[in-house]
Amino acid sequence: MKKIIVTKKLPFDIEDSFKNYDLIYNKSSEPLSEDELQRELYDADAVISMLSDKINAKMLENAGNLKVVANYAVGFNNIDIDYCSEKNIVVCNTPHVLTEATAELGFALLISAARRIVEADKFVRQGKFKGWEPTLFLGHGLQNKTLGIYGFGKIGQTLGNFARNFKMNVIYNSRSRKRHEEKLIDAQYVTFEHLLDKSDFLVVTAPLNTSTKHRFTKNEFEKMRSSSVFINLGRGEIVRESDLAEALENGEITYAGLDVYEFEPSVNKKLLNMDNVILLPHIGSATVTARKEMAKLCIKSVKKVLEKNNVPWNAVN
Ligand code: DGY
Numbered sequence: 001m002k003k004i005i006v007t008k009k010l011p012f013d014i015e016d017s018f019k020n021y022d023l024i025y026n027k028s029s030e031p032l033s034e035d036e037l038q039r040e041l042y043d044a045d046a047v048i049s050m051l052s053d054k055i056n057a058k059m060l061e062n063a064g065n066l067k068v069v070a071n072y073a074v075g076f077n078n079i080d081i082d083y084c085s086e087k088n089i090v091v092c093n094t095p096h097v098l099t100e101a102t103a104e105l106g107f108a109l110l111i112s113a114a115r116r117i118v119e120a121d122k123f124v125r126q127g128k129f130k131g132w133e134p135t136l137f138l139g140h141g142l143q144n145k146t147l148g149i150y151g152f153g154k155i156g157q158t159l160g161n162f163a164r165n166f167k168m169n170v171i172y173n174s175r176s177r178k179r180h181e182e183k184l185i186d187a188q189y190v191t192f193e194h195l196l197d198k199s200d201f202l203v204v205t206a207p208l209n210t211s212t213k214h215r216f217t218k219n220e221f222e223k224m225r226s227s228s229v230f231i232n233l234g235r236g237e238i239v240r241e242s243d244l245a246e247a248l249e250n251g252e253i254t255y256a257g258l259d260v261y262e263f264e265p266s267v268n269k270k271l272l273n274m275d276n277v278i279l280l281p282h283i284g285s286a287t288v289t290a291r292k293e294m295a296k297l298c299i300k301s302v303k304k305v306l307e308k309n310n311v312p313w314n315a316v317n
Contacts, residue, residue, distance in 0.1 A: 171190045
């Protein structure tokens with residue numbers, strides 16, 4: 001019987017799909033420790049991993065049978081892809097099925113930051129609302145503002161499309177210019193410097209890799225508008241979090257919304273005490289539909305490799 005590990009409980013019944021497998025399914029709320037996962041991987045044929053699992057060379061050094069890693073996320077920076085390729089291990093992710101969910105969350109952060117929704121909610125709960133005031137919680141509208149998108153994959157493009165419906169101007173910067181996609185939503189490709197200079201709202205949707213790591217540090221925040229809002233939906237390590245906290249403190253930018261953190265799950269202490277930042281617990285893809293589709297895609301990918309000896313369309317190596 002082939003052995004498959006699922007490292008965390010999924011919001012979808014997967015047991016039926018793996019009836020004919022030796023399924024090691026971690027249904028506890030605690031993650032498997034690195035040692036436990038390494039031990040289980042020893043004779044496993046497949047693993048459905050989470051973005052919080054570090055699937056590196058050390059973790060895989062004794063995993064002699066492993067044929068496929070299906071990562072329950074679109075990002076796969078938690079996996080040593082080169083090592084997997086060297087060992088002929090197929091790595092898959094879950095693209096497309098979480099695009100809308102993640103872009104919607106990005107837009108929710110954007111509007112919440114613009115209109116100070118979280119601060120205003122706290123104000124009411126604290127019994128501070130004493131009546132309508134012309135000056136109470138003044139925020140900013142989106143119309144005619146410029147949305148800058150860093151990383152123009154499916155999530156960035158979908159977010160850009162939402163923004164066009166709110167009558168925003170959309171500019172973007174990414175590794176390469178995407179002429180066809182930019183035309184579809186009337187977005188404009190700009191240099192990174194231009195993006196920093198002109199964005200009223202700057203949203204990061206890029207993946208983490210060697211060229212995006214710490215792309216946003218003190219130097220970049222200093223070049224942004226003091227009225228600008230910074231949103232990160234990509235990966236925490238794209239931003240030096242202590243520099244972001246300082247930029248917010250010093251008024252180099254005005255507001256931030258984060259779904260991901262440099263040292264996830266821990267969050268910079270300064271940020272935790274600031275009112276002008278919204279902090280979410282990495283819930284970009286957390287809709288019932290998206291998470292269900294992600295599970296189905298992982299199951300399909302594993303079976304394609306183990307039962308058909310084929311490389312799935314969503315393989316990343
Ligand atoms: C992913 O799946 O990589 C994203 O972080 C969604 O939240």
